[in-house]
Amino acid sequence: MGDSAPVLPSEVSTAAAGDDAAGAPAAPRGLWYLAMPGTRLKRGTAVHRTLLDEPVLIGRDNAGAVFAMRDICPHRAMPLSAGRFDGETVTCAYHGWQFGTDGVCRNIPSLVEEYRKTIRLDRIGTRSYPCREAQHLIWVYMGDDREAADQDLPAPPEIPARGRPGIAETLDLECHFDDAVIGLIDPAHGAYVHRNWWWRSSKTLTEKAKRYAPSELGFTMVRHAPSANSRIIRMLRGEKTVEISFRLPGVRVEHMTLGDRHTYVGVTAMTPVSEYRTAMHHVMYWSHPLMTLAKPIAIPVTRNFLNQDRTAMNRQREGRRKSDAAMLLPDADTPAKWYMALKKELAAARAEGRDFRNPVPETVLRWRS
Template identity: 25%
Template sequence: MTAREEGRTPGASSSHISVVKLSHSWFILCTSRELGSKPLARTLQGTPLVLFRGEGGKPGALVDRCPHRNVPLSLGRVQGGLLECGYHGWRFDQGGQCRLIPGLVGESEAKSRCATSYPAREQDGFVWVYSTPGVEPTTEPFRFPLLDAPDYATVRQVLRAPGSLHAVLENTLDVPHTAFLHGGLFRTAEKRNEIDVVVRRGADRVEAEYVGEPAPKGLVGRLLAPGGGVVQHFDRFLMPSIAQVEYRIGEKSHILVNSAMTPVGDFETLVYAVVTVKLPVPRFMLKAAMPFVLPVALHIFGQDARILAKQTDSIRRFGTESYASTEIDVLGPSILRLMRAQERERTAPPPDTVHETRVRMRT
């Protein structure tokens, strides 16, 4: 991608230490259902893109401006598997090749008339785009686990978070703020236990395991773990942008929240959340519980979104960022280190050796 193909996001600068641009990475740009017969305007890391269904209904992703006269291609329409610009009617295929120029007597195809094209894939009900144009991807998009596993149910939700990719990832995987910001809903600030956190840092991931977390009490506890049992809790970041929260309670309860984050701009992130659960309750009870669980989840997300917006406002206003981490910020700094490393090297990660450390935290 040349510099002139990248859109500019006002506000970010070299002094924004938590803002990264990740190349050679797959991100979700929309759900399969959102991409119909009309072109769809989307933004990835500040670059305006247009998605459309080309030949055979396969998704295509081009930079959203016609190479002829700069008009957004998303204003046009799809004609016979080609994306047509609304100004002079130039038509492009999924590879960006110009295939028709109305009025031109000679040949339409020419390298200088190509639109910049990004690899695109449809998988798990989402349209994924590779963040480096004009290359053959060396990786595959993330596969959401257990989507079709028996005894598991899945719920999807798309959320818009007003923060940088890093800020939203850290917030999603951060335990200390839950007792405080969401106090009362989760852990309470008063009664605190000390527990151990095992942190494992790999070449493309970092994981925190919370050891000795007490099982939920009361009705919820009896529902999730009727025979009692040990709680296993993992928070994981998987490059480039997956936040994974996993709970196992006893043998029969398994909750897996995968959030695939899409950096729209420097300070705007889309969260494609896929919640997959196995619980020792009949499926009809799960369905009956959803009307109660979803509003609580959205309330919590709303509190986080409000703080993220204020954090972003503050970073924009100062023009710089300030970070003073302690040992209980177990994942945030590691996430940033992984992203920065990829931004610098743009090569495959080294063989996976895992470094394990242990932290005590009051929860």
């Protein structure tokens, strides 16, 4: 990588995606990551996922509880996902070693009785990860400190009474985690990436001024009336308000009120798979019966929308092979700047063993979109 440094005006800064020199790894460890929507995991099944380059087996036991363990057999490295899970025990496909959902070995079939007395199975196992389900979302804690896992739960979104998501989609992006997260909080791409008759076009750019405040491990665009330049929003009746929050590692929650009775919540979370692969999860909850009626239309519309983001990010990845360009202009790129600052501060606070000090100021950002 490495362009020759461009000449930049003083109000423009740069931050290369994945720039570890800033002291912050691309995807911070010691945080909860959204592994998958819970609606995609039936009782008595287990699936493979790669999270932060680690192979993880995620399952749901017969009682409905979720678990996560390293997807590698400690005997001779067979992926456990190649074996069987009966709702209680994972059986390796190679020599049939069995593991509980806590990752601890329960049985080694090849052992004769004499050795069973001396070999302690409870000392053998594959690593288990803290794993929780909240609001039908499965989170895995990617860190080494189990106590931190107890303290630092992901903020589950506030969701309408019915609780279950109406739509849950996961897309694979071929892009760096930082580019994916920056794309998620970028306010200026809508009119170019999402050009649809039912959404908006680039001919209707208007000036926006939005108030922001620091919030847990991130920032929040404080509650306001949603922008009137998208046709879908204009179609819904009643007074609307929206609040959009972002928190590390890469979770965006949009909370909209529709009139005084109804709520919509959209959660979009980026989860790093490997260096240039990122999973984008998008989950939508609502209480409005009209939105349930519109679901057959909403599903393809949502997929189309998410695919536009994927196409943009995958194309950007092509450019990334040749360039680490990352100019940050006021104010549309300020959320990206904050994201880099949040990661840097998290790394510094941990290295110095002190509390996290949110670097985001309370401010108004202005841009045209």
